[in-house]
Amino acid sequence: xxxxxxxxxxxxxxxxxxxxxxxxxxxxxxxxxxxxxxxxxxxxxxxxxxxxxxxxxxxxxxxxxxxxxxxxxxxxxxxxxxxxxxxxxxxxxxxxxxxxxxxxxxxxxxxxxxxxxxxxxxxxxxxxxxxxxxxxxxxxxxxxxxxxxxxxxxxxxxxxxxxxxxxxxxxxxxxxxxxxxxxxxxxxxxxxxxxxxxxxxxxxxxxxxxxxxxxxxxxxxxxxxxxxxxxxxxxxxxxxxxxxxxxxxxxxxxxxxxxxxxxxxxxxxxxxxxxxxxxxxxxxxxxxxxxxxxxxxxxxxxxxxxxxxxxxxxxxxxxxxxxxxxxxxxxxxxxxxxxxx
RNA sequence: GCCGAGGUAGCUCAGUUGGCAGAGCACAGCCCUGAAAAGGCUGGUGUCGACAGUUCGAUUCUGUCCCUCGGCA
Numbered sequence: 001x002x003x004x005x006x007x008x009x010x011x012x013x014x015x016x017x018x019x020x021x022x023x024x025x026x027x028x029x030x031x032x033x034x035x036x037x038x039x040x041x042x043x044x045x046x047x048x049x050x051x052x053x054x055x056x057x058x059x060x061x062x063x064x065x066x067x068x069x070x071x072x073x074x075x076x077x078x079x080x081x082x083x084x085x086x087x088x089x090x091x092x093x094x095x096x097x098x099x100x101x102x103x104x105x106x107x108x109x110x111x112x113x114x115x116x117x118x119x120x121x122x123x124x125x126x127x128x129x130x131x132x133x134x135x136x137x138x139x140x141x142x143x144x145x146x147x148x149x150x151x152x153x154x155x156x157x158x159x160x161x162x163x164x165x166x167x168x169x170x171x172x173x174x175x176x177x178x179x180x181x182x183x184x185x186x187x188x189x190x191x192x193x194x195x196x197x198x199x200x201x202x203x204x205x206x207x208x209x210x211x212x213x214x215x216x217x218x219x220x221x222x223x224x225x226x227x228x229x230x231x232x233x234x235x236x237x238x239x240x241x242x243x244x245x246x247x248x249x250x251x252x253x254x255x256x257x258x259x260x261x262x263x264x265x266x267x268x269x270x271x272x273x274x275x276x277x278x279x280x281x282x283x284x285x286x287x288x289x290x291x292x293x294x295x296x297x298x299x300x301x302x303x304x305x306x307x308x309x310x311x312x313x314x315x316x317x318x319x320x321x322x323x324x325x326x327x328x329x330x331x332x333x334x335x336x337x338x339x340x341x
Numbered sequence: 342g343c344c345g346a347g348g349u350a351g352c353u354c355a356g357u358u359g360g361c362a363g364a365g366c367a368c369a370g371c372c373c374u375g376a377a378a379a380g381g382c383u384g385g386u387g388u389c390g391a392c393a394g395u396u397c398g399a400u401u402c403u404g405u406c407c408c409u410c411g412g413c414a
Contacts (some may be wrong), residue, residue, distance in 0.1 A: 021378075046378050056378080084375035112377050122374050132376095161372090166381040169373070188374060250378040274367080279378055285371060293388095 002101025003037050004319075009101055011322045014094065014198035015315055016043070016106040016114055018287060019205035020280040022215040024298065024307070026059050028205065030067050030106040031308040036315065039068040041093055043108025043117070046249045047072040048081045051238075054223050054231045055251040066289050077235060077246035084126050086113050094198075103319075104198075111286035118202070120195025124187045125179040127172070135171050150174055155183035201318040203311055204293040206284075211300050216276050220251070224269065229255055250276050 004013070019025050033040050043049075046056040050073045058072060069324070070093050075081040091112075094104040106117065139147045149165040151173055158173040176184040207215070232255040240247055242256045251272055258268035287293060295316060298307050 044378085045376090080376065082375040083377075087375085110377065112374075120374090124374075126375050161374085163381055167374090168376060168380040171401090172375080184374085191374070193374075232383065245376050248376085248379065276378080277368095281369085282371090283378090285376090286373080289372095324347065 002097075004098075004101045004103055005323065006101075008319055008322045009098055011325060012098065012198045013201070013319065014104050014106065014118070014320055015156065015201045015203070016118065017203050017205065017311065018043070018107075018109060018111075018114055018293070020207075020212065020283040020287075021057075021109055021276065022212060022219050022280065023109075023205045023207055023305065024215075025107055025109065025205055026057070026063070027304055028307050029105070030059070030063065030065055031304070032311050032315070033066070033067045033105055035308070035312050036105065038097065038102045038105050039070055040064075040069045041090060041104060041106045043086075043090070043106050043110050043113045044067055044072070045081065045086070045110045046246075048074045048086065049246045050244070051077060051235060052231070052246060052252070053251070054226060054228050054253075055249065057219065057223070068201075075246075077326045078244055079243055081111055082127065083116055083121065086110075087116050087121055101152070104317075110284055111283060111290065114202075115193065115290065117199050118196075119193035120197065122187050122191035124176045124184060127175065127219050128179055131175050131178055132171065135174055139167060139171070141209065144170075147171070147174070155185055157185035158183060161185070163305055173186070198293070199322055201323060202290070202293040203314055203317065204287055204295040206295050208297075208299070212280060213277055216280060217273050220269070220273050220276065221312065223251065224272075232256055233259060236318065247338060250279060254283040 002009075017025055017029055018104065029040050044056065046052060047058050048071065049056070052058075059069065071086070071089055074085070074089060092108070096323045097104045106114065108114065135147070144164055144167055147160075147167065148159065148170055151162070151170050152159040154177050155173055159170075162169050162173065164170070176187065180187065228251060232252050235247065235252070236242075236256060236259065242248075242253070242260075247253065247256060254268050254272040257263055257271075258265060263271070296307065296310050296314075
């Protein structure tokens with residue numbers, strides 16, 4: 001049975017808990033979800049893959065403590081999970097929760113997924129394997145510069161924005177042009193992340209760099225001690241090759257290189273930790289630019305319960321503000337999150 | 342103690358036939374609209390071990406000393 005009033009539910013509230021890897025989101029999230037009698041909607045591009053559990057730091061059944069976790073285990077490692085797929089699945093879960101009068105509570109660190117959930121995804125056509133394969137072959141045979149030259153020709157605005165070496169994005173822009181018959185930059189211009197389908201509260205969990213990096217290393221040591229190498233080996237044995245996007249994720253990539261004899265164990269650990277630190281840094285760069293995040297900085301001494309309380313208070317205040325809104329405010333994005341930004 | 346090799350960026354090292362020192366990694370900053378844990382861009386002043394000599398000029402050549410690592414004692 002849900003906890004949202006009809007009035008609040010109509011305003012389509014959406015609460016997001018985000019932060020860099022190893023900031024402690026998952027643990028806090030379970031407690032927060034419990035307090036509001038709701039579920040956890042994961043926003044994590046890697047936890048979407050089945051059979052990739054340890055390496056993606058999926059909470060165990062025990063850790064979930066009876067709180068349903070959604071949007072994980074949606075795809076097999078040889079499928080290409082992506083932003084569009086995620087968004088569609090997430091919107092379906094959110095609609096279901098509203099029907100049950102429950103608060104949608106999104107938790108994760110994949111910045112793009114969160115952004116497209118909160119501000120929409122431009123209506124460009126989804127990726128087409130055939131077109132993509134053809135473009136990749138062109139790039140391989142003719143070189144990146146020739147690929148980029150094509151983009152300069154058909155979509156100079158996108159080309160100006162992208163570096164010739166950024167093959168993945170150059171490829172995508174060419175793909176869209178071919179499928180949609182118009183440049184990606186034109187589609188972006190119309191969209192510009194202007195959708196606001198929800199009244200959103202964004203809560204960010206931050207930690208100082210040093211303690212965060214230490215937590216990252218500790219988690220990796222734990223993962224390796226609890227079967228990370230075996231999990232990777234088992235994926236490879238089942239025929240999921242290293243070229244797959246899923247196997248290019250943190251940890252799996254480094255362990256696979258080690259299993260292939262490309263480096264020794266110690267070097268693998270070093271790279272795993274280093275690349276994860278770099279990733280956390282990139283996440284923070286992304287989140288810093290994201291408007292409206294209300295940051296909670298967690299210091300080392302704080303208990304998880306303390307953090308939970310702070311998050312709960314923010315959410316209660318947010319829900320109260322929605323309760324008090326006139327119906328004419330419907331559809332407007334709340335600015336609660338920007339007050340202390 | 343003797344012989345050999347070496348002391349240059351946080352680390353590993355390159356280099357300057359004498360002219361304001363440069364790579365990789367680490368680290369830092371940034372970009373991102375269906376691959377996003379992916380992909381991409383940018384950032385190098387450090388008593389060139391110390392002191393003295395030669396020189397217009399020494400991190401580079403010479404001498405002495407200090408330190409590190411091998412080998413022999």
